[in-house]
Amino acid sequence: MTDYIIVGSGLAGIAFAETLLQHNKSFIVFDNNSQSSSSIAGGLYNPVILKRFSQVWNANKQLELANSFYAVIEKKLATQFDFKIPIYRKFFSVEEQNNWFTASDKPNLAPFLSTTIVHKKYNGIDSPFGYGEVLHTGYVDTITLLTHYHEYLKSLNLFVSDTFDYTAVKTFDDHIEYQNRKAKHIVFAEGFGMHSNPFFNQLPLDGTKGELFIIRAADLDLDVIINTSVFILPLGDNLFKVGATYNWEDKTNTPTAEGKQELIDRIKEILNCDFEIVEHFAGVRPTVKDRRPLLGTHPKHANLHILNGLGTRGVMLAPTLAKDLYDFIENGKPLDKTIDIKRYAIW
Ligand SMILES: Cc1cc2nc3c(=O)[nH]c(=O)nc-3n(C[C@H](O)[C@H](O)[C@H](O)COP(=O)(O)OP(=O)(O)OC[C@H]3O[C@@H](n4cnc5c(N)ncnc54)[C@H](O)[C@@H]3O)c2cc1C
Structure with missing residues (x-):
């Protein structure tokens, strides 16, 4: 048995x-x-829901356990898949900066939101209002x-x-x-x-379909994850993962023309350099x-x-x-x- x-x-x-x-x-x-x-x-793992400036439910407990859990597996499999890398929220206005500072004052968000505006210049991105850095973030190469x-x-x-x-x-x-x-x-x-x-x-279990790209952008130099309406995650070799869309009607795992156009439009809101789509994926998140x-x-x-x-x-x-x-x-x-x-x- x-x-x-x-x-x-x-x-x-x-x-x-x-x-x-x-x-x-x-x-x-x-x-x-x-x-x-x-x-x-x-x-990506990120303890803050940036859209609403609220803490992810039980974030502290989840992060702590996830960190040690994945570290044990990395050691056992002798493979790295957990990459601790900052997530930068790109600001589009002074108002967005102010909202960030208000949020970073909340006791439950303070440990996760840096109060210093980052004014780093990345090739391929205009960001006159700078970025806010979320702390204790990264991604698992799933x-x-x-x-x-x-x-x-x-x-x-x-x-x-x-x-x-x-x-x-x-x-x-x-x-x-x-x-x-x-x-x-x-x-x-x-x-x-x-x-x-x-x-x-x-x-x-409703299910929410998401689509994402791997793009190649030779002129984009990025050593952090940028998060706005989509995230841009550097993979090395000029490759970046970009996503994701949210579709509550279509429950298939098939990439669509609409998803593709939406991602292209979103990328163009952030990048001012050329890019080419290398791969296009889709899947259904098990949302409730x-x-x-x-x-x-x-x-x-x-x-x-x-x-x-x-x-x-x-x-x-x-x-x-x-x-x-x-x-x-x-x-x-x-x-x-x-x-x-x-x-x-x-x-
Ligand atoms: C585009 C997109 C982007 C996302 N980005 C993030 C992110 O940045 N960070 C994050 O934390 N999460 C992200 N998610 C969500 C995350 O992927 C899900 O929360 C997670 O994958 C759910 O895992 P699961 O094991 O429950 O389900 P699944 O990954 O769907 O796994 C279910 C497994 O069950 C198997 N299965 C089903 N039925 C049967 C059967 N009858 N017999 C045998 N096997 C079966 C399937 O083959 C599958 O392998 C994203 C999801 C999508 C779609």
Whole structure:
């Protein structure tokens, strides 16, 4: 009997897998490569919601855990994927500068917003009003993390590249059976793919499509992430990741002409140098109506659990949520009411 089956190996699934490994639990992971959200994500982590000047929910706890969690994996895989690099908010007016200073006075934002306006000149960008620097930021190169982590799981025989067949699940009081396997628990972490899961697809996972580019801009010299209506993230070799769009209607993983035009327009608001589009990606973020994750246990099947709803911030959230779900299942530690699926009376 295996302790766990995990369905999905995006940021959520691998965070749970790593948590299990750290507690010497046995498991197997299924993934069918049907969702692209984690692999194409910008990967930025930023404790401040710059649009509204508010702190990300539970930011301190999430950042602290994410830092140590990814550092442990980097060491284990002997690969760097967590890059600590500042995020600069470009100011377009004196009013924006003033709003920044007002926000940086708030006790919960003060640790994260520098009070010095940066007047650095970057080739390729005009910024007469300067930039505000967000502290404790960076990005996780998600494709590097996922590729290496999947290889690692494969080397341990813990990874199955296959579609999980929900109709083959048999539930019992103290275990489940799936094809020729027995497990104590299943954790479903399928991102937007949850809609195919008959056990949990009543939950209000809206999904928000996002598109992003890799561009080449030989004249752009940038050693920080610029964030305005889109972010521009330097990758080296004159390459930059730029994103992302938000579309609440289209739920496909296909890049569109509209998304392309929107990104081009946004880039032109920031850059005054030439650029060419090298790649164009799309994916659906697993967003929830109330902007809180979906964690918990199926009300009728005590061995079926969900780890979903990471929304727009999977990088920062995944380690904390994996830990919360693990503590809930194994140690009976209650979930915060705001993330527990019990808040939806749908069954
Ligand atoms: C354009 C874009 C930009 C983003 N930028 C950022 C950012 O800068 N910072 C940030 O923190 N977050 C960002 N995000 C959000 C982040 O990507 C998500 O929060 C995160 O990827 C969600 O991870 P997940 O593991 O829950 O879901 P997913 O990444 O969707 O993973 C689900 C996995 O389950 C698998 N699966 C589904 N159904 C089945 C099945 N039946 N059988 C087997 N396998 C199955 C899929 O193949 C997939 O691998 C961005 C997202 C997008 C789309």
